[in-house]
Amino acid sequence: MLATYVTPNKLALIDKVLSERTRHLTVVLEDIYHAQNASAVMRTCDCFGIQDLYITQRLHDYEVNPNVVRGASKWITLHKYERESMSTEKCFKDLRKKNYRIVGTTPSSEVASIHELDLTQKTAIVFGTELGGLTKYAREQVDELVHVPMYGFTESFNISVSAALILQEFVKRLKFSDIVWQLTEKEQEELKLEWFSRIVKRSDLHIKNYLKERSEKLEG
Template sequence: MKEKVNLELLRYLEGFVTPNKIKLIQEVLAHRTRHVSVVMEDFYHSQNASAVMRTCDCFGVQDVYITQRLHDYNVNPNVVRGASKWLSIHKFDREEQSTRKCFKELRSKNYRIVGTTPNPNCASIYELDLEQPLAVVFGTEKQGLSDYAKQEVDQLVYIPMYGFTESFNVSVSAALILNELVNRLKKSAIPWQLSQEEKHTLTFEWYQQIVKRSDLHIKNFLQEQSGKK
């Protein structure tokens, strides 16, 4: 559990951020959500991982969970375009139990876990119930989801298709699914937005990304506060 953000420190650091960036961060936070999260299971193409992360940022999905069973996770800087630094990345070590540990953490946060599949006999993405927070799991290009993931997810869903091709590229699938879910969320009465405390935490993290030598500014502030006691 993260400690609450020191609001005095937050405001102090804000003094080094331009008004335009402060306004932009506030606007972005107003559309951020943790009601939908994304899981990338054992991705090995860095361009796909990067494209999915960029899509998450664009649709306001804050949390990305990354499992590594057979492959190490990497991003392509030319594709991700800095999106990863605005997301909360939850990475699980490369080992056989990587997906299992990820699912355990998601369930502890009350997520319903949904796996993606090209199988048209499963439920359509348009039928997904959004009342409970959803974690959408995407598998690799060749194998799709692991056998463990297929067995352990709460539901498998597919994107309806009408051509000869069996499936979309994984990054396209992520974009289509997130577009559908986020738009439905915003039209619903479900409380999908971040809490004020979550907004403070992310604002503090993002200010540290923006402000040059933010570590020194924070150190100076804490020393000043300590000297006043």
């Protein structure tokens, strides 16, 4: 119904983007407090077709920098957990219910490289703060740890750079695999309706009028 208020070019773009969207991979930001970094990761998720972004808040509130996000928040499904000590624990519990394998990131070269990670199962990639990395709880509870190979003196990448490198590697591998990584038709239709409601002005009024007209027709 809302599609009638969207231009043909926008409709075609939305269909194209939905065909490239995935929930086979998802990203978790654990207690990230730099708005610029958190926003950059959200933008990266949208660019690589990652639909869901999970945010845990233990000591810090999650904030978005609109100048960095550049509208990406309009297209991403954000799962934000309240600020409390068990924020990460609740997030991990929900991810496991959805059959995600939870993989933490670390600068340590003693763990597997991102090039070696098996992506057959749905995978949630967890990023910690630049200062402290993952919390002790997260390091102990993830199913595996991975690192991005580095060849210089610097100990680690900026979190937004790390997320971009990892997602580029994983998305590329998915697209050249036999893994079914695309959204289901139902998921695509649900997202399409959600996106329409965000870009169509007064979408709530259009939906209300549509439901009213439909009800009157059924009664008549």
